[in-house]
Amino acid sequence: MDDHVSEAIGRPDLIDLGGGLLCLRFETMKVVSALAAVRHLIEAGTVRPGDTVLDSSSGIYAYALALACHRYGLGCHIVGSTTVDRTLRVQLEVLGASLEQMAPCRDLKLDQSRRVRRIREILRANPRYHWMRQYHDPVHYQGYRSVADLVLREAGTEDLTLVGGVGSGASTGALATFLRRSAPGTVLAGVQPFGSVTFGGDGVSDPDIIIAGIGSAIPFGNVDHALYDIVHWIGFEAALAGSVELLRRHALFAGLSSGAAYLAARWESLRAPERTVLFVAADTGHRYADSVFARHREACAVQDLKPLDVTDPAELGLPWSRMRWSGAAAPRRAVFDGTG
Structure with missing residues (x-):
């Protein structure tokens, strides 16, 4: 029995969507x-x-x-x-x-x-x-140790790919860190909005962007770029399609960043069907009811979307780009100088 509702809210659900695709669903992840x-x-x-x-x-x-x-x-x-x-x-x-x-x-x-x-x-x-x-103090990594333990118990340790929003760097960074202690082959794919400085995507703007929580216009100390193998930059229209498809196909009512993560995870699963692909759904879709889900008729079919594969952030383009990051260093404008 929980002593406080925060413990229940912070406990994620692990859901098998079939075909080697898993969803780590939170009511509110940062709890x-x-x-x-x-x-x-x-x-x-x-x-x-x-x-x-x-x-x-x-x-x-x-x-x-x-x-x-x-x-x-x-x-x-x-x-x-x-x-x-x-x-x-x-x-x-x-x-x-x-x-x-x-x-x-x-x-x-x-x-x-x-x-x-x-x-x-x-x-x-x-x-x-x-x-x-929260953007800079590594103390925010600590809470994800138990989440990684849950994933390892339920999903195993072989051929795992983790997909999720980068944001402050704590969630996917911490999960990958703890998962790799038992599953060193874990691949980490981070999801970014266009306009975010973190992985050099600030050269492309997305006028409809409303997923600021997974990107940043200023350097974040908690982002360890060496942890990331792949980065997906996903614009609003593509994320909307992912969110609508996640609800329509799997009955998962999750936020816009979750739709973006689902879209990226689906692509990674198609490219490597032998791997288990786990994506993070960080929150529910309630605050996006009007801005996203009420527009479900506008959503394009996810099977019609595919990322532009690039080798440098200078090549990025809407609505979706993908790059093998391979643990490269932070772009110059994303280097945290210890202030802020």
């Missing part, structure tokens, strides 16, 4: 990392019940951190992206978390930079607050 990170900080004496932690978030992490703070009796302050919707705002308020939401902005880099700048202002005024630094 796993937030719970483990907060628990570690309390055990280390870095924070104590009654203290306040703060961080920046585009949505999922805000809810995860609010739940972790509720579980452990901490104050929670979030500097939120423009993408935080009304449903999440209300939940944060009732949970006792305070939210400062940035004004609408179409420039992802400006939005993220403004949030970091605002956090620094808050810390100067409240030096006792603890900045969680």
Whole structure:
């Protein structure tokens, strides 16, 4: 029996979709990392019940951190992206978390930079607050150890390919790290939106992009580029098709990044049918009901989509590109300098 709802929410479901394709489905994925990170900080004496932690978030992490703070009796302050919707705002308020939401902005880099700048202002005024630094502190890797153990128990250790959004670097990076301790042949395919600096995709813009949570316009310290074997850049229209197909074919109602991961995983499975391909569905589809699922009639057939194979990020093109990364170093603009 769980002691707190966050434990139930953070526990993923492993679903066999057939044909060697598996889905690791979360209600809210980052609850796993937030719970483990907060628990570690309390055990280390870095924070104590009654203290306040703060961080920046585009949505999922805000809810995860609010739940972790509720579980452990901490104050929670979030500097939120423009993408935080009304449903999440209300939940944060009732949970006792305070939210400062940035004004609408179409420039992802400006939005993220403004949030970091605002956090620094808050810390100067409240030096006792603890900045969680989800983008840079490796403590956020810890919670995924138990998830990797689940995958190893249920899916085995042979010929495994993991597919999922890169985002802050903690989720797929940590899962691959822990999986490779028992399954060293695990292949990691990261999913990025166009416009993200992390793997050099910032030269191509996608005007409809609303999946900022899996990419970044600023360098993230938690992204270990050496872990990634393959990178898929997927635009909004292709991700929409993946999300709709995931619901239509498999009855899985998941977010837009999950649709992108499904599309990439399906392709990797077709290319290597002898491997088990596991993709991460990071959240449910509720916040995309209007922007994605209400447009299901517009979705193209996934079988009509295929990626443009490139050898350099300079060759990227919409709506979908794929590159063998092979553990290459971070692009110059994605190198984290220790600040932010």
